[in-house]
Every structure is written in C-alpha cells, then in structure tokens.
Amino acid sequence: xxxxxxxxxxxxxxxxxxxxxxxxxxxxxxxxxxxxxxxxxxxxxxxxxxxxxxxxxxxxxxxxxxxxxxxxxxxxxxxxxxxxxxxxxxxxxxxxxxxxxxxxxxxxxxxxxxxxxxxxxxxxxxxxxxxxxxxxxxxxxxxxxxxxxxxxxxxxxxxxxxxxxxxxxxxxxxxxxxxxxxxxxxxxxxxxxxxxxxxxxxxxxxxxxxxxxxxxxxxxxxxxxxxxxxxxxxxxxxxxxxxxxxxxxxxxxxxxxxxxxxxxxxxxxxxxxxxxxxxxxxxxxxxxxxxxxxxxxxxxxxxxxxxxxxxxxxxxxxxxxxxxxxxxxxxxxxxxxxxxxxxxxxxxxxxxxxxxxxxxxxxxxxxxxxxxxxxxxxxxxxxxxxxxxxxxxxxxxxxxxxxxxxxxxxxxxxxxxxxxxxxxxxxxxxxxxxxxxxxxxxxxxxxxxxxxxxxxxxxxxxxxxxxxxxxxxxxxxxxxxxxxxxxxxxxxxxxxxxxxxxxxxxxxxxxxxxxxxxxxxxxxxxxxxxxxxxxxxxxxxxxxxxxxxxxxxxxxxxxxxxxxxxxxxxxxxxxxxxxxxxxxxxxxxxxxxxxxxxxxxxxxxxxxxxxxxxxxxxxxxxxxxxxxxxxxxxxxxxxxxxxxxxxxxxxxxxxxxxxxxxxxxxxxxxxxxxxxxxxxxxxxxxxxxxxxxxxxxxxxxxxxxxxxxxxxxxxxxxxxxxxxxxxxxxxxxxxxxxxxxxxxxxxx
Numbered sequence: 001x002x003x004x005x006x007x008x009x010x011x012x013x014x015x016x017x018x019x020x021x022x023x024x025x026x027x028x029x030x031x032x033x034x035x036x037x038x039x040x041x042x043x044x045x046x047x048x049x050x051x052x053x054x055x056x057x058x059x060x061x062x063x064x065x066x067x068x069x070x071x072x073x074x075x076x077x078x079x080x081x082x083x084x085x086x087x088x089x090x091x092x093x094x095x096x097x098x099x100x101x102x103x104x105x106x107x108x109x110x111x112x113x114x115x116x117x118x119x120x121x122x123x124x125x126x127x128x129x130x131x132x133x134x135x136x137x138x139x140x141x142x143x144x145x146x147x148x149x150x151x152x153x154x155x156x157x158x159x160x161x162x163x164x165x166x167x168x169x170x171x172x173x174x175x176x177x178x179x180x181x182x183x184x185x186x187x188x189x190x191x192x193x194x195x196x197x198x199x200x201x202x203x204x205x206x207x208x209x210x211x212x213x214x215x216x217x218x219x220x221x222x223x224x225x226x227x228x229x230x231x232x233x234x235x236x237x238x239x240x241x242x243x244x245x246x247x248x249x250x251x252x253x254x255x256x257x258x259x260x261x262x263x264x265x266x267x268x269x270x271x272x273x274x275x276x277x278x279x280x281x282x283x284x285x286x287x288x289x290x291x292x293x294x295x296x297x298x299x300x301x302x303x304x305x306x307x308x309x310x311x312x313x314x315x316x317x318x319x320x321x322x323x324x325x326x327x328x329x330x331x332x333x334x335x336x337x338x339x340x341x342x343x344x345x346x347x348x349x350x351x352x353x354x355x356x357x358x359x360x361x362x363x364x365x366x367x368x369x370x371x372x373x374x375x376x377x378x379x380x381x382x383x384x385x386x387x388x389x390x391x392x393x394x395x396x397x398x399x400x401x402x403x404x405x406x407x408x409x410x411x412x413x414x415x416x417x418x419x420x421x422x423x424x425x426x427x428x429x430x431x432x433x434x435x436x437x438x439x440x441x442x443x444x445x446x447x448x449x450x451x452x453x454x455x456x457x458x459x460x461x462x463x464x465x466x467x468x469x470x471x472x473x474x475x476x477x478x479x480x481x482x483x484x485x486x487x488x489x490x491x492x493x494x495x496x497x498x499x500x501x502x503x504x505x506x507x508x509x510x511x512x513x514x515x516x517x518x519x520x521x522x523x524x525x526x527x528x529x530x531x532x533x534x535x536x537x538x539x540x541x542x543x544x545x546x547x548x549x550x551x552x553x554x555x556x557x558x559x560x561x562x563x564x565x566x567x568x569x570x571x572x573x574x575x576x577x578x579x580x581x582x583x584x585x586x587x588x589x590x591x592x593x594x595x596x597x598x599x600x601x602x603x604x605x606x607x608x609x610x611x612x613x614x615x616x617x618x619x620x621x622x623x624x625x626x627x628x629x630x631x632x633x634x635x636x637x638x639x640x641x642x643x644x645x646x647x648x649x650x651x652x653x654x655x656x657x658x659x660x661x662x663x664x665x666x667x668x669x670x671x672x673x674x675x676x677x678x679x680x681x682x683x684x685x686x687x688x689x690x691x692x693x694x695x696x697x698x699x700x701x702x703x704x705x706x707x708x709x710x711x712x713x714x715x716x717x718x719x720x721x722x723x724x725x726x727x728x729x730x731x732x733x734x735x736x737x738x739x740x741x742x743x744x745x746x747x748x
Contacts (some may be wrong), residue, residue: 006415013324017453032711058243068152069545076429076439078541078555080155087147089651090662091692091706091743093192093201095145099172099665101647103154103344103555103600105622108640110715110734111688112194114143114709119155120557120596121624121641125492125565129158131174132279134321135164137341138370138398138496142174144261144283146220148203157555157598158470158486161425161441162378162390165466168490168535168559176265176279177216184700184747188620192374192741197254199224204585215266224257224734228291229735236518236728246298247358253291253309260284283317295358310350317343319372331382339374351507362507368402368415387432396424396625400496417451417500427468434477439470447493451500451528458500460529464491480545484555488537493564498586502524503576515579519679519721520730522569522582531588535559535570552604558595564628565587566639568676571720586592589676590630594638598622605650613652619665621646635672640683642668663691669672670716678723683729684716700747708739 068081080102096114100107109115119127129136136142154173159165163173186205191198201222208215232246263281270276289311297303319341327333351362366612378392402415427441442465449460468491473483504524509517517523541555569584600620605612622645624636649664668686675681689710696702718731 026319028123038169046199052572055152055745062437069549069551070549073480073482073545076437076472076484077160077486078157078539080157082153082155084151085152085625087150090649090664090690091704091741092147092690093190093581093706093708093739093741095142095147095150095174097690097708098144098147098150099153101618101620101649101664102153103553103647104157104170104596104598104622105155105172106119106642106645106668109157111712111737112662113734114141114481117142117172118640119157120594120598120622121638122169122594123639123641125207125495126167127162129174130163130170130171131178131718132176132321132375133163133173134337134339135396137319137372138316138400140283140317140343144259144285145174146201146203146261148205149177149218149220149261151177157541157557158488159468159490160439161427161443161466161468161469162392162544164423165443165445165464165468165488165490166493168492168533168537168561175528176263177205177218178265179697187746187748188743190741190743192283192739194738194739195227197225197227199226206224212270213266213268215264217264218262218559220261222257222259222346226255226257227737228253228255228289230732231252232730232732234520234728234730236520237726238634238652244299247295248298249293249358251291251293251309253289253311255289255311257286257287262367273325273333275323275325277319277323277325279323283315285316286312286314287692288312293359297358303357305353305355307351307353307359307361309352311347313345313347315343317341333380335378335380337376339372341372343370343372344368349532352612353548360508360510360513364507366402368400371399373397377746383430388429389426391426391431392424394421394425396421398496402502410745415451415453415500415502417449417496418581419496420448422446433613435474437472439468441468442466443468447532449494449496451496451502451526453502453526458526460494460528460530462493462497463533464532464534466490476696480543480547482543482545484539484541486537486539488539490535490537490559492533492535492565494527494532497526498565499526499528499530505576506582511577511581515577517582517584518728519569519571520719520728523576525583525585527585527587530565530586531563533565534562546603546607548604550607551600553598553600555598558747559593561592561594563589564592564638566628566675569679589628592626592628592638594624594626594641596622596624599642612645616651616662618650619646619648631674631676635674635676635680637671637673639673639675639681641673642671642683658696660694660696661692663689680720681720682716682718682720685713686710687717694745702745704741704743706741706743708741709736710734710738712738 045479067571068083071081071696074078087098094114094270096107096117099105099117104120106118106121107115108118116124117127129142152175156163156171159167183184188203190201206217229252236245261283265279267275291309292306293309294306295304319339321339324336347366349364353359353361374396376392378390381389383389387696397420399418409647423443423445425441425443429439431437436490444465446463451458469487471485475481501524506517506521506523509521537559539555539557541553543551543553545551565586566589567584569582569589571580572583574581574583602618605615605617624641624643626641628636628638647664651660651662653660666688670685671683673681690708691710692703692704692706694704715734715736718729720729
C-alpha cells in the first residue's frame with residue numbers, strides 16, 4: 001500500500017502567511033480487514049511493597065506504563081501521566097478523543113465533531129492548555145494535533161508556580177514526540193467513512209539518527225469530508241406585530257477540510273550539561289462547505305423560504321519554540337526559553353435567500369492576524385536536605401490585527417489590539433522525611449490589554465499574586481499508598497476578545513433590515529472593564545498504586561470563585577439602531593463555588609479475579625456541583641458543567657492470536673443552566689461508544705479497524721429567554737453518525 005498524494009501543502013503555508021497562493025487537492029487510498037469486541041468490569045486490589053523514591057527532580061518519561069506510574073507517584077502536586085503506549089492503544093483519530101477518557105475531562109459539542117477541552121466540567125478559559133510547557137498561541141486548537149504527534153500528556157489538577165496559575169480547573173500539558181536513535185519510522189495510512197462521506201489521513205514520524213544532533217520529524221496530512229445536519233425550532237412572542245412566532249429551520253451542508261501539520265523536535269547536546277532544543281511547527285488547513293437552510297413558519301406559511309449557504313475558511317500558523325539549557329555547577333541549572341510565531345485566519349460566509357420571507361441575504365467575514373512572542377528564564381538549584389528551588393521570569397506578547405467585517409456593519413471598524421504579560425515566580429519542592437514531601441510557591445503576573453476599535457482606545461490592566469501549597473503524605477513509605485493535599489490561588493483572565501471585540505450584528509437581524517432583534521440572536525460587543533476571576537482552591541486526593549501496574553484513586557476539590565465572568569444579554573439603547581437592541585457582552589456577575597469528586601480505577605481484571613481474562617480495565621467517574629451565588633436557583637450552575645461524567649473501557653489481547661480488541665463508553669447526562677433571572681440554556685445527553693480491533697501481521701505491520709460513535713444519538717441544545725410577559729426559546733438538534741476507520745500501521 002502506498003501514498004497516492006501527488007503534491008504537498010507545505011508551499012501553500014508560506015504563500016498564505018504572506019497573503020497569496022492556492023491549494024491543490026490531494027487524496028490517500030487504503031483498504032483491509034479486522035475484528036472487534038470489548039469486555040468491561042472494575043474492582044480493586046490490596047497494595048504491595050515498592051521502593052520509596054527520594055529523587056524529587058526531573059523525571060524522564062519513556063512512555064511505558066511503569067515510567068508513567070513513577071512520574072505520577074513522584075510528583076508532589078497531583079498529576080496524571082499518559083504515555084505513548086496508552087495514547088496509541090485505542091487508535092484515536094484526534095487528540096480530543098484521547099483526552100475525553102481521562103478522569104474529569106469533557107469535550108464540548110456533538111459527538112464526533114470535536115470541541116473545546118474542559119476539566120471538571122468548567123467552561124472556556126478555566127483549563128490551561130500547554131504545548132511542551134508553553135501556553136498555546138491564540139486560535140490554536142489541540143484538535144489540529146494527531147495522537148501520533150504526541151509523546152505524552154500530563155494532567156495537573158492543581159496549579160503550580162512554574163506551570164502557571166491560570167488554571168482554575170487544572171492544566172493539560174501536551175508534550176510532542178521525542179526523537180529515539182535507531183528507532184524505525186512510523187507510518188500510518190487511514191481511510192474512514194461517515195454517512196457516505198470519505199476521509200483520508202497520513203501520519204509519518206521520522207527519527208533522526210545523527211550525532212550530536214538528535215530528534216524527530218512528524219508530518220500529518222488529511223483530506224476529510226463530513227456532512228452536517230441540524231434542526232432548529234424557535235418559539236417566541238418577540239415580534240413587531242404582537243403575533244407569536246413558531247418557526248422551524250433545517251440546515252444541511254457537506255464540508256471538506258484539507259490540512260497539513262508538520263512539527264519537529266531537534267536537540268543538540270554539548271559538553272558540561274549544555275543543550276539546545278528547537279521545536280518548529282507549521283499548520284495549514286482550509287475548509288469549504290456548501291449547504292441549504294429551509295425555514296418554515298408554522299403560523300405564517302407565507303413567510304417560509306429557503307437560503308443557500310457558502311462557508312470558506314483558511315488557517316495558517318508557523319511557530320518556533322526553543323530552549324537553551326546549561327548546567328552552571330553541580331547544583332545549578334539555567335534554562336532559557338523563547339518562542340515566536342504568526343497565525344492568519346480568514347473566513348467568508350454568505351447566505352443567499354431564494355425568496356423573501358424569514359431568511360434574508362447575509363454576508364459575514366472574519367480576517368485577523370495574530371503575532372506572538374515569548375521569552376522566559378528559569379534557574380534551578382538543588383539545596384541541602386532534598387530541597388529543589390526553582391525561580392523564573394516570563395514575558396509574553398500577543399498582537400492582533402482584524403479587518404472590519406462587512407457582515408458586522410460600518411460601526412464595527414478595524415481592530416488593533418495587544419496583550420502583554422509579565423510573570424515572576426519562585427518555588428521550593430522538598431522532602432521533609434520518608435513520610436512527607438512538600439511544595440511551596442508564589443507567582444506574580446501583570447497583564448495589560450489594549451485595543452483600538454473605530455479609533456476608540458480600550459484599556460485594561462490586572463495584577464494577580466497567587467500563593468500555592470502542595471503536600472504529599474505516604475502513610476507507609478515501603479508501600480504504594482499516597483495522600484495529596486493542595487491549597488492554591490488561581491485565576492482566569494478575560495480574553496482579548498472579551499474586552500475589545502468589535503461590534504458584530506446578529507446575522508439574521510441586521511439593523512438595516514430589522515431595527516430590533518431577539519434575545520436569542522443578539523448583537524455582540526466587548527467590555528474593557530472586566531476584572532479577572534480569582535479562585536481559592538483546595539484539593540485532597542488518595543492513590544493506591546497496584547503491583548504489576550494500575551491505580552485506584554479518589555480526588556475531591558473545591559473552588560471559591562470571585563468576579564465570575566459570564567456573557568449577559570440585555571435590551572439596550574444603541575448607536576447603531578433607531579430602536580433598542582438585544583446586546584450580549586461579558587460581565588462580572590458575582591461569586592460562585594464549584595466542588596466535586598473524581599474516582600479512577602485502572603487495573604487488569606485478573607488482578608481482582610484470578611480466573612478472569614487479563615483484560616486491561618480503565619474506568620473513571622466524576623461528580624460535579626456548582627452554584628453562581630447572584631443567580632437564583634435552581635440550576636444556577638457554572639456554564640457547561642454537567643453533574644457528572646463517566647468512562648468505562650477495556651483492552652484485551654486475544655490468546656494465541658495476534659489480535660487485540662477493546663472499546664470505551666463515554667457518558668455525560670443532560671442538564672439545564674440558569675444563566676440569569678431571564679436566561680437559561682440546556683445541554684443534552686452525550687453517550688459515545690468506541691470499539692476497535694487490531695490484527696498484527698508482524699512486529700512491524702498491523703491493521704486496525706476502529707468504529708467511533710458506534711451507537712449515534714442526536715445531540716440537543718437549547719437557549720431560553722423568559723421575562724414572564726415575553727419569551728423566546730431556540731432548540732437545536734444536531735445529527736451525528738457512526739464513523740468507520742481502517743488504518744494500516746507500519747514501522748519502516
């Protein structure tokens with residue numbers, strides 16, 4: 001089997017970053033056969049003796065179960081490490097599919113459609129995403145990464161001074177592939193099918209075998225086609241003629257996404273502990289979708305009509321990260337990190353009405369350029385009595401230039417904005433005695449955001465001081481039981497767009513056609529007066545590491561949040577219309593509290609029952625509860641936080657056959673959220689079943705069949721605005737389908 005791609009997308013990236021060029025379509029072809037099935041059960045086992053670790057320094061992760069477990073055990077702060085073996089076990093197509101199986105992690109959006117990654121059910125901005133220990137650039141989505149590009153994933157449930165305190169829910173650190181000398185290349189060719197639409201993907205990992213330079217090069221290329229279909233039902237009495245409105249809209253489209261993602265990790269090691277690591281990466285993707293919207297008025301059939309839609313977008317990003325490390329003495333090490341990059345995004349959406357009625361002609365464009373720079377220094381010193389003292393300084397800058405959107409109107413204007421962040425931190429991690437280890441740190445950050453929209457300057461500056469304490473207690477140092485405790489201060493800053501976003505009209509209710517709009521389709525503006533959210537948190541966790549691998553753990557947490565930021569919709573007198581308009585903007589709405597418990601069990605079934613098959617069981621369940629104090633109940637929870645999330649999965653290598661089978665069930669219940677006195681939202685049930693089978697022909701060749709979303713279920717969301725006298729409800733049902741994927745895996 002071979003790659004039938006004829007041309008590379010790499011030249012297009014440079015052209016697009018400079019504003020020119022076009023893309024040549026390409027394709028991949030693959031075919032074969034496999035088998036699948038998955039058993040599942042879970043229980044526990046008593047601990048056994050293991051040597052206690054006294055090294056609190058840096059741990060090298062090689063991606064096996066033992067070293068992942070050791071990294072988790074040796075960390076004073078609560079940490080989960082997923083290495084290469086576990087990442088590639090399920091054969092996932094996206095990194096989001098890998099993450100959704102971790103304890104307390106949820107993925108927003110309809111099943112199989114990707115979405116923002118959340119920890120502990122908290123909304124956007126509460127989870128800190130790092131790439132090789134650095135904050136990801138604006139506009140970067142981890143769904144652009146494939147599992148083949150990742151060496152390991154580290155989950156930190158509580159913040160530390162070194163990794164950053166913008167992590168109220170926690171931190172996910174994604175470490176890219178590391179080079180291995182004398183290792184063969186990995187090549188994976190994938191073909192998938194979903195609802196009659198085909199997709200192809202190629203992943204190649206090349207290890208450099210030179211000296212003194214080592215490293216790895218990773219290339220992922222994809223050509224994906226996918227159908228989308230949704231039904232929106234609107235019920236309202238917000239009309240100019242005082243008549244109730246009952247409306248249905250069916251939206252259908254077929255989109256094609258083509259993209260390439262290349263990254264490398266190059267490391268040079270010199271004498272006396274000197275090393276230089278360079279990590280360049282390049283992303284390019286383009287998307288095109290054509291569709292149709294059919295709108296039908298239940299009460300006024302004459303208002304029914306249809307519209308054609310055309311959606312085109314391009315995203316290109318290039319970035320270079322680097323790290324210089326030098327040992328100054330036997331006890332001192334200096335690290336300097338830098339990063340610079342640029343990203344460009346362009347989206348063009350048109351809606352063309354086929355007749356007069358509910359739908360109108362609309363044009364919406366978004367064009368922006370982000371430039372980012374970062375520079376940091378870290379000094380590590382090993383002191384007497386097991387102390388490891390780390391101090392550092394950081395600087396980060398983001399500049400955005402956005403052109404006015406014709407769909408937003410002349411009042412929107414161009415946007416020029418920048419964010420500058422300075423940080424300083426110090427921390428000490430030390431071993432008190434064989435039973436106790438501790439961590440104490442403090443971090444200071446200053447963040448300045450400035451933006452100019454239509455020649456109006458908006459300005460926001462915040463400063464945050466965050467003390468952080470962690471402790472690790474081993475009741476018996478000769479055994480594997482551990483108790484972790486954390487008392488921390490963390491925060492969430494308003495995004496640049498929260499504060500200085502240009503005015504964007506409601507697409508279906510533009511002021512020149514509709515002087516007034518509706519509360520479920522408001523205009524949007526920024527708010528430069530936002531304050532950062534501050535959270536005081538406590539975490540308490542227990543872990544039992546089992547002999548032969550596996551872990552049982554329970555973790556409870558609580559966060560008290562001040563100055564919660566939430567989008568609010570209000571009827572306002574505005575400059576861009578002769579009548580009052582519904583306008584949505586971010587606001588500080590008061591205080592909130594969230595708490596929960598996370599349970600995890602990973603083990604082999606025959607560890608609990610001797611006669612059982614050696615099935616690797618992975619299971620977790622998390623329960624969450626939250627309350628926004630200034631919003632009346634019930635259901636006054638934090639946005640997008642379900643009451644629970646659960647996973648149950650297993651893997652089994654068939655005896656006497658080169659066959660491995662497995663699967664996973666991910667489940668989130670439905671829930672209502674009361675956002676304000678008048679505003680509510682609803683998220684439907686999510687249940688995703690994935691199964692796979694892998695047949696290994698030899699040590700170098702295998703064939704994998706994966707069925708994602710085996711039992712597809714429509715996904716429902718809704719928003720409601722009700723003042724008692726007036727109301728509007730918009731309920732959307734998104735279709736999703738089973739995805740069948742066939743992959744040829746080779747080492748060459």
